[in-house]
Amino acid sequence: MCLNAVFGSFVWVNSSVLLVYTIPLSRGDSPKKSLVPFGPKIQSNEQQNVIQNRYTEGLLKDEFDEYLFEHYTTTQLVLATLDGTVKEFGPPAIYTAVEPSPDQKYILITSIDRPYSFTVSYTKFPQKVQVWTADGKFVRQLCELPLVENIPIAYNSVREGMRLISWRADRPSTLYWVETQDGGAAKVEVSPRDIIYTQPAEPVEGEEPEILHKLDLRF
Structure with a gap:
């Protein structure tokens, strides 16, 4: 088992279990660049x-x-215990963040996927944010965010959709996140500008997110 520390190395799930970023066993040699060009790189802006x-x-x-x-x-996530037991956690993917809940029962996982971009960094690539149990069972997908290459350039502009998703420190396993109300454009005058939502890791059927706070400034 070899660590893959590009986006992390490990986190403690509890006092005896680690969730470890590892190199998948199926990973082969590094890709070799072909002598044949891929072809011209074309970029368009038909949507302006x-x-x-x-x-x-x-x-x-x-x-x-x-x-x-x-x-x-x-990365292949792996649960590793202090007694040496190792168990794969979910499928291989490009995991950028894993965060156990305060009660150590759930794990919030963020991964990125294609399509990639040549004009923005990986933080703007498509993202999936999911909740899993601490023993490796999928619970639900919170969101699937698309590639964003058109965030306004004004200071404090952000991507649309759920962002800054994390666990509330004052609850055992309750999430919070922020959603912009100005389309992500800081120059747009609107009130509120951001809304903070909250919801349990496993909400009952039909339970909608609760508004925790409304902000006139960017969170």
Whole structure:
């Protein structure tokens, strides 16, 4: 078992169990760049979206970079106990964050998927946020966020949809998250600008998220 520490290394689920980022056993050798070009890189803006003009280092440049990115970031999560027992947790994926609940019964997991982008960093790639039990059973998917390449460039602009998803420290296993009300555009005048929602890890059927707070400023 080898650690894959690109996006993390391990977290303590409780005092005797670790959730570890490992290199999948099925991972082969690093991709080799073909001598045959992939072809021209074409970018269009037919929808007239906002074009990002921030300078960001380390972006993917071509399809070969995409293969390298997947090769080195794909992780197999593993539950490892102090007595040496090891158990795979979920399928291999590009996991960027894992967070146990305060009561140690659930784990909040964030992963990213294709399509990737050559114009924004991995934090803007499509994301899935899911809740699993601490012993490796899938509970539910909170959201599936799309690729975002058109976040307004104004300071404090954000992506639409659920963001900053985490566990409430004052509850055993209750989530909170933020949703913008201005379309993510900081220049838009609106009240409230952000709403903080909260909901149990396993809500009863039909239980809607509860509004925790409304904010006129960006959270």
